[in-house]
Amino acid sequence: MLLNKExxxxxxxxxxxxxxxxxxxxxxxxRFALVAEGEEVSLEYGNTRVPPKGTAFPQTETMYRFQLGNxxxxxxxxxxxxxxxxxxxxxxxxxxxxxxxxxxxYDDPYFLKRREMLTLVxxxxxxxxxxxxxxxxxxxxxxxxxxxxxxxDLGDSFLMESVTTKGEALLAETKELLTDSxxxxxxxxxxxxxxxxxxxxxxxxxxxxxEGLPGLWEDPLWRRVSASCIGCAxxxxxxxxxxxxxxxxxxxxxxxxxxxxxxSCMFEEYTLHTSGHNTRPTxxxxxxxxxxxxxxxxVDKFDVIACVGCGRxxxxxxxxxDIVEILRQVKEELQ
Amino acid sequence: MTADNPYIPYFATIExxxxxxxxxxxxxxxxxxxxxxxxxxSWNHKPGQCAMIxxxxxxxxxxxxxxxxxxxxxLRFSVMKMGKVTQALxxxxxxxxxxxxxxxxxxFPVDDWQGKKILTIGGGIGQAPLRPIVEFVKSNREKYAGLxxxxxxxxxxxxxxxxxxxxxxxxxxxxxxxxxDIEEEGWxxxxxxxxxxxxxxxxxxxxxxxxxxxxxxxxxxxxxNLKKLGFSDExxxxxxxxxxxxxxxxxGRCNAGCMYVCKDGxxxxxxxxxxxxxxxx
Numbered sequence: 001m002l003l004n005k006e007x008x009x010x011x012x013x014x015x016x017x018x019x020x021x022x023x024x025x026x027x028x029x030x031r032f033a034l035v036a037e038g039e040e041v042s043l044e045y046g047n048t049r050v051p052p053k054g055t056a057f058p059q060t061e062t063m064y065r066f067q068l069g070n071x072x073x074x075x076x077x078x079x080x081x082x083x084x085x086x087x088x089x090x091x092x093x094x095x096x097x098x099x100x101x102x103x104x105x106y107d108d109p110y111f112l113k114r115r116e117m118l119t120l121v122x123x124x125x126x127x128x129x130x131x132x133x134x135x136x137x138x139x140x141x142x143x144x145x146x147x148x149x150x151x152x153d154l155g156d157s158f159l160m161e162s163v164t165t166k167g168e169a170l171l172a173e174t175k176e177l178l179t180d181s182x183x184x185x186x187x188x189x190x191x192x193x194x195x196x197x198x199x200x201x202x203x204x205x206x207x208x209x210x211e212g213l214p215g216l217w218e219d220p221l222w223r224r225v226s227a228s229c230i231g232c233a234x235x236x237x238x239x240x241x242x243x244x245x246x247x248x249x250x251x252x253x254x255x256x257x258x259x260x261x262x263x264s265c266m267f268e269e270y271t272l273h274t275s276g277h278n279t280r281p282t283x284x285x286x287x288x289x290x291x292x293x294x295x296x297x298x299v300d301k302f303d304v305i306a307c308v309g310c311g312r313x314x315x316x317x318x319x320x321x322d323i324v325e326i327l328r329q330v331k332e333e334l335q
Numbered sequence: 336m337t338a339d340n341p342y343i344p345y346f347a348t349i350e351x352x353x354x355x356x357x358x359x360x361x362x363x364x365x366x367x368x369x370x371x372x373x374x375x376x377s378w379n380h381k382p383g384q385c386a387m388i389x390x391x392x393x394x395x396x397x398x399x400x401x402x403x404x405x406x407x408x409x410l411r412f413s414v415m416k417m418g419k420v421t422q423a424l425x426x427x428x429x430x431x432x433x434x435x436x437x438x439x440x441x442x443f444p445v446d447d448w449q450g451k452k453i454l455t456i457g458g459g460i461g462q463a464p465l466r467p468i469v470e471f472v473k474s475n476r477e478k479y480a481g482l483x484x485x486x487x488x489x490x491x492x493x494x495x496x497x498x499x500x501x502x503x504x505x506x507x508x509x510x511x512x513x514x515x516d517i518e519e520e521g522w523x524x525x526x527x528x529x530x531x532x533x534x535x536x537x538x539x540x541x542x543x544x545x546x547x548x549x550x551x552x553x554x555x556x557x558x559x560n561l562k563k564l565g566f567s568d569e570x571x572x573x574x575x576x577x578x579x580x581x582x583x584x585x586x587g588r589c590n591a592g593c594m595y596v597c598k599d600g601x602x603x604x605x606x607x608x609x610x611x612x613x614x615x616x
Contacts (some may be wrong), residue, residue, distance in 0.1 A: 063342050068392050071346050071370075105598065106341045106583040119345070214592060217612040244587030247580045251392045258342075258391075263586070270588050271578055274418035276550075279577060279591070279613060289590075297593040 001173055001178040002185055003151075003158040011177050012041045015083055021055065022085040023048045032084060043086045043153070045309055046129045051091050052084055053098070054258035056115040060261040063110065063247070068254045078113040083170075086123045090134050090308040092146035094240030095120070100302040101243055110260075119166045122147035126192060128200050130309030133324060136204040141196040142189075154187045159185050204309070204327045209241050210299035212334040213292050219333055224327045226287035228319040233264035235313035235321070236290065241306045244270075265289050291326055343585055344389065344434035346370045347410065355413060355495040362460055362495055363425050364401070364413045367433060373407050378438070382445055382467035383574055383602045386437030388412055388583045393423035397579040397597065400438060401463040403470035410435065413416055413463040413495055439582045440601045443572060446473050448544050452481030456557050458529050458549025459488050462495050464574045464601070465548050476508055480542060487514035487529040491522050512536060530556035533564070543552040546572045551615065558605060568606035575601050575614065 003011055012020070012035070022041045024033040031050035035041055064073040068175045104110040125132070125141035134140060142149045149167030152159040159181055162168040172179065216222075236242040240244060246263040249256060263270060266287075271280045280286050298306035307323070347367040355362040369375040380386075380400050389395030396418075402411035416425045427433060445468065453472050455465040465484075470480045484503070488494045494513065503511045514525035514532045525532055529552060538545075545566055547557045554573060561571050577589040577596045584598040592611040594600060608614045 066391050073343060075340060075343070101585060104584050106585070108585055109340045109342075200405070214612055243585070245580070245585070247395070247586070249392050249394050256392045260580075260586075263580075272398065273578055274421070292592075293587075293590070297590065300593045 001160045001175075002154075002181045003160055003174075003178055005156055005158070007029075007177040008158075009040070011174055012085070014177070015085065019080060019082045020085060021052075021082055035085075041085065043123055044088075046125075047088055047090070047128070047132075047312065047315070049312070050238060051094065051240055051310070051312065052087055053091070053094060053240050053243075055082060055084060055118055056095060057098070057111050057115075057243060057245075057262075061110060062261055063258045063260055065255070065257045066166050068251065068256055071199055078110070078117065081117045081119070083119045083121060085121045086151075087120045087147065087149075088125060088308040088310070089122055089141065089143040089147070090132075091144070091240045092120050092138050093139050093143055094136075094146070094308045094310070096146035097241050097298075097302075097306055097308065100242045100304070101298075103216055104301070118147075119170060120147045121167075121170070122150040124152045124193060124196070126153050127194060128195050129311050129315070129326070131202055131314040132200055132309060133202040133204055133308035133311065135197060135200055136202075137206065137305050137307050137309045139331065140193075141200070142193040142205060152193065154185060154188050154192065158186070158188050161181055202311075204324055205331055206305060206327070209327065209330060210296045210305070213296040215332060216330060216333050217288070220331055221326075221329050222288045224282045225321065225329065226283045229266070229283040229287060229321060230319055231266055231268070231283055232287070232318060233266040234316050234318065235323075236264040236266055237262055238312045238316055240308060240310055241294070247323070265293065287321075287326075291323070291330070295327065295330075340582070341436070343438040344395070345374050346386065346432050346574065347435045349427055349429050349433065350409065351465060352427065355497070358492075360415055360417060361425075362413055362415045362473050363431065363529065364411060364495075365424070365427070366409055366411050367401075368409045369435070370432070378408075378410075380404055380410075380438035381442035382471045383441070383443035384438040385411070385440050385464075385582070385597075385601060386412070387439065387579075388414075389420055389425065390423040390427070394420040395434065395436075395580075395582075396420040396424075397439070397576070397582055399464035399574070399576075399601070401466045403467040403474065405471055405474035413460065415460050424543070430615050437582065438575065441599070443468055443492050443602050444572075445547065449475075449478045450480060450542075452483070452538075452543040453479055454483045454538055454545045455485065456529060456533055456544055456545060456547040456549075457484075457486045458553040459493060460495065461547075461549030461553070462486050463548075464533055465546060466590045468497060468546060473503075473509065479598045482509035483512070483536075483538060484534055485512045485514070485529060487516070487525075487532065489516045491515055491519055528556070529553050533557060533560050538564065540567070540570060541571060544570055546574075548574050556616065568609060569604060571605035572602060573605065573608065574606075575603065 020035045029049040032052045102111040146163045245260045294306040351366040387395045580586040589596040591613040
């Protein structure tokens with residue numbers, strides 16, 4: 001279906017009542033936030049600084065509430081449906097990738113329930129960023145994986161293709177704003193997104209890396225690539241596939257909650273034993289773990305690289321550590 | 336551990352508790368019984384498995400279950416007073432409640448070991464995960480070809496489960512060897528380090544499974560000495576621990592190489608472990 005851009009404000013207006021979230025500038029950072037009544041939604045952005053993973057896996061969330069000295073535990077009610085508009089294909093793929101972990105033998109009720117409540121409306125990338133490398137890791141600027149509906153910006157209109165029944169339902173609800181697509185539109189789309197793919201200059205040749213990485217355990221490259229790391233964990237907090245968390249109890253008087261919050265393998269405390277022993281005592285071991293986890297361990301467990309090539313960890317690292325460059329060095333050592 | 340939420344713990348009431356050792360880092364054992372009779376009946380753990388135990392408002396810690404299911408419908412945990420959660424646990428007495436979820440992880444393959452001689456080599460609090468094997472084999476003694484236990488600690492006061500050894504040394508169907516690092520008055524067992532005692536006892540590797548747990552430095556030398564004695568990697572098992580939060584393979588931190596200690600472990604055969612780069616980090 002086609003949505004003429006003149007109808008775009010009406011389209012957004014129709015969705016606003018349905019708990020609509022879209023990229024918004026907050027301070028200087030673009031992140032997904034609730035769209036209020038009468039607000040304009042602009043899709044003139046590359047990648048949001050903060051990935052939308054928080055809509056299924058919040059930065060901090062209550063697991064259950066309780067009162068000290070009492071055995072009653074109240075779980076939060078997760079019943080709020082939510083539409084995410086303008087999700088980039090890499091971020092939607094990331095949701096599908098981490099879902100594998102959250103389903104591994106034990107279903108994680110918080111992630112899965114929140115994920116089920118989401119409708120992801122994607123926006124294919126006409127202009128991938130400088131450090132994007134999604135095609136190298138199984139994605140594409142117009143990948144539909146993990147999305148319910150994918151929009152392609154054709155200039156004057158959006159081509160809307162449903163991926164799931166949720167996406168179909170959304171098209172049905174807005175059908176008076178849509179027109180049928182035609183062969184020309186499809187042709188334009190194919191041309192635009194072949195061009196978009198060609199704009200991506202950064203590449204990772206991952207062949208042999210998952211099997212080979214553990215063999216480079218003591219390689220000097222780990223000291224080299226972690227030398228400038230300051231352990232800020234930006235690379236992992238802003239990574240759409242990083243899913244590690246800490247669990248903490250918060251107590252105020254007798255009221256308490258057990259909550260979980262994003263954690264990072266780049267922090268010293270992450271693996272610190274109470275005895276003072278640390279299995280990953282320096283940034284060398286922690287960087288090595290981050291790369292191994294994404295490009296080897298996750299492949300071993302779930303058959304997919306836990307990196308979608310969004311480029312955030314490269315763009316936002318304060319000391320210019322570059323995962324593509326690390327992987328190039330890995331590949332070089334393996335040859 | 337409700338059907339829908341594996342993070343919700345059960346409650347268990349402490350039936351009995353006692354100190355195994357003294358000092359700043361004392362070890363206290365808790366014998367607990369689930370409050371819910373349905374949980375009590377359906378709970379089924381194997382030697383080597385762990386549970387997340389805790390105190391609401393303080394947190395949870397992964398602790399090995401230090402009893403065998405053959406001992407009865409209760410659980411035992413031996414906890415060293417170390418950090419926030421274990422200090423909170425140490426304040427609990429008989430009648431108090433703790434939270435429990437699990438059982439987690441794989442287990443010692445005691446069924447596959449039937450017909451073999453079992454040799455456990457423990458040091459300090461490392462005896463806690465080995466105790467269920469000893470108890471399990473004791474209760475099914477006719478199914479195993481032998482049972483030898485080597486256990487050591489820094490001093491007599493640092494040995495856990497002391498009360499159980501007198502009775503064990505009276506049995507003629509198992510042998511129990513105790514050692515402490517430094518000579519002390521009134522001690523009539525061996526003096527010396529565990530790895531050396533293993534060499535001195537010179538057990539035959541034939542049809543034997545060796546299981547070890549203790550401080551990393553002890554494990555390292557025990558593994559070396561088992562090799563010297565002719566044990567193959569497949570005959571040697573150990574159990575690992577790492578910092579954990581969820582216990583169910585989600586929170587990410589307990590991995591040693593590609594293995595999640597909470598799910599793929601904690602029990603590993605040395606033939607697997609020797610290829611995991613971080614296993615002895």
